[in-house]
Amino acid sequence: MTRRYSAFSLFVEGLRGQTGWAPAWRTPKPKAQYDAVIVGGGGHGLATAYYLAKNHGIRNVAVVEKGWLGGGNTGRNTTTIRSNYFYPESVALYDFALRLYEGLSRELNYNVMFSQRGLVTVAHSEAEMEIAARVVNAMQINGTDAELLGPEEVLKREPLLNMSDRARFPVFGGVWQGRAGVARHDAVAWGYARAADRMGIDIIQDCEVEGFLVEDGRCAGVETAGGTIRAGAVGLAVAGHSSVMAAKAGFGLPIQSYSLQAMVSEPVKPCMETVVLYPGTGTYLFQSDKGEIVVGGGIDRVPSYAQRGNPPAQRQVLSGLLEMFPAFGQLKLMRQWAGNVDVTPDSSAVLGPSPLPGLYLNCGWGTGGFKSIPAGGWLLAHLIAKGEHHEISRPFDLSRFMTGRLVDEAAGSGIAH
Amino acid sequence: MQLFSCPFCGPRDETEFHFAAEAGKTRPEPAGEVSPEAWSGYLYAKSNPGGPSREIWQHVTCGEFFLMERDTLTHEVAGSKALRGQRP
Numbered sequence: 001m002t003r004r005y006s007a008f009s010l011f012v013e014g015l016r017g018q019t020g021w022a023p024a025w026r027t028p029k030p031k032a033q034y035d036a037v038i039v040g041g042g043g044h045g046l047a048t049a050y051y052l053a054k055n056h057g058i059r060n061v062a063v064v065e066k067g068w069l070g071g072g073n074t075g076r077n078t079t080t081i082r083s084n085y086f087y088p089e090s091v092a093l094y095d096f097a098l099r100l101y102e103g104l105s106r107e108l109n110y111n112v113m114f115s116q117r118g119l120v121t122v123a124h125s126e127a128e129m130e131i132a133a134r135v136v137n138a139m140q141i142n143g144t145d146a147e148l149l150g151p152e153e154v155l156k157r158e159p160l161l162n163m164s165d166r167a168r169f170p171v172f173g174g175v176w177q178g179r180a181g182v183a184r185h186d187a188v189a190w191g192y193a194r195a196a197d198r199m200g201i202d203i204i205q206d207c208e209v210e211g212f213l214v215e216d217g218r219c220a221g222v223e224t225a226g227g228t229i230r231a232g233a234v235g236l237a238v239a240g241h242s243s244v245m246a247a248k249a250g251f252g253l254p255i256q257s258y259s260l261q262a263m264v265s266e267p268v269k270p271c272m273e274t275v276v277l278y279p280g281t282g283t284y285l286f287q288s289d290k291g292e293i294v295v296g297g298g299i300d301r302v303p304s305y306a307q308r309g310n311p312p313a314q315r316q317v318l319s320g321l322l323e324m325f326p327a328f329g330q331l332k333l334m335r336q337w338a339g340n341v342d343v344t345p346d347s348s349a350v351l352g353p354s355p356l357p358g359l360y361l362n363c364g365w366g367t368g369g370f371k372s373i374p375a376g377g378w379l380l381a382h383l384i385a386k387g388e389h390h391e392i393s394r395p396f397d398l399s400r401f402m403t404g405r406l407v408d409e410a411a412g413s414g415i416a417h
Numbered sequence: 418m419q420l421f422s423c424p425f426c427g428p429r430d431e432t433e434f435h436f437a438a439e440a441g442k443t444r445p446e447p448a449g450e451v452s453p454e455a456w457s458g459y460l461y462a463k464s465n466p467g468g469p470s471r472e473i474w475q476h477v478t479c480g481e482f483f484l485m486e487r488d489t490l491t492h493e494v495a496g497s498k499a500l501r502g503q504r505p
Contacts, residue, residue: 243464
């Protein structure tokens with residue numbers, strides 16, 4: 001059986017007629033008891049299991065997923081990875097994820113196709129250029145890469161941008177993060193799943209967690225469709241369904257769930273180099289490796305668990321696209337879809353112990369869950385293994401909504417929700 | 418395009434409406450005796466149900482706030498009701 005992926009194994013399997021590949025992970029029956037159970041088999045849940053085994057030697061772990069691996073927001077996002085935030089706490093968190101992404105394909109022996117093609121956030125006026133300079137300064141002080149681009153430098157990268165003198169949102173320049181990029185979303189979930197499985201972690205799909213086992217005021221496991229699974233600690237990584245699970249555990253969260261939609265065009269020849277975001281339109285886009293133009297924007301402003309987008313938000317995103325790239329008016333859309341995102345009042349994640357002892361939270365990523373997968377997994381694993389915060393996750397504790405020490409990235413970096 | 422019904426103006430395009438908050442929250446009083454936990458819960462904790470939901474919406478066009486009952490899974494609207502003269 002071929003276990004390790006490499007150019008050599010691909011060559012050998014080619015000669016053998018591809019008959020020697022092993023399944024990437026097992027399909028085990030759940031045991032009665034684990035040291036830790038992770039609820040949610042998306043990127044964050046699978047990464048948590050992987051880092052529990054790798055960083056902390058805790059291998060008696062199960063990931064319990066109600067659907068299929070990566071079938072939630074991990075498979076529904078626009079795959080952009082960046083750390084262009086304003087506050088030091090945020091850059092520490094998202095740049096940690098970006099650094100882990102930079103070595104992820106090698107670490108997991110799975111090509112996640114991380115392509116660091118850079119991201120430009122365009123400024124549309126002199127005043128916005130001043131804010132852009134402030135963001136660049138903040139990012140550099142916080143220790144991540146950032147550069148202020150003039151209009152020529154933006155257009156050199158994206159010559160198809162709307163440079164008409166009648167453009168509603170003209171290009172004055174922009175914030176450039178060269179290490180930002182895109183990755184293959186399924187590969188991130190599958191890569192973590194395969195690497196976790198190799199270290200003995202049980203990945204249990206098609207098994208919905210219906211409640212929590214509470215003994216002496218402590219979370220002692222989960223109740224699933226397939227029976228009770230006892231656990232020393234439980235991690236919750238269920239994104240847009242966090243409030244529903246929290247209600248089963250008896251507490252509320254500062255989260256509202258919305259649909260976030262995205263769409264892709266038919267594939268066309270290479271015409272875009274980078275990821276482009278217009279704060280003016282709220283639309284961002286890039287060209288996938290297959291040639292499709294991948295387009296996203298802000299959330300649908302109707303509380304929802306529907307995992308589908310409403311027409312008004314789609315219309316807004318697409319009208320923004322045409323303002324930015326008039327040449328794309330001829331493109332045909334191939335697919336449109338939506339994920340169910342967990343939005344907090346300060347647009348920052350919630351990481352830390354929950355009000356129910358023994359249950360730990362990884363949620364509130366809102367529209368930024370995919371880019372944070374390695375960090376979210378690393379930090380939740382730390383919380384479960386040590387029972388206390390990593391220094392990077394501490395500012396994102398649930399208690400900030402009581403102390404008032406919010407990490408307000410909606411104001412800091414102008415997140416669109 | 419979905420139509421929401423304003424109790425004052427009738428059915429209108431969803432883009433004319435703004436989601437304000439979940440219904441049924443009561444501001445804890447008196448302010449001097451409210452614990453940080455209770456105040457934080459009032460400000461930030463949301464029930465955020467997946468399914469039937471009672472919500473306060475604003476019809477931005479006429480400015481009126483009202484109660485709307487809808488389903489967050491199916492987006493079906495059960496009805497809307499004026500808030501004037503009653504507690505949600």
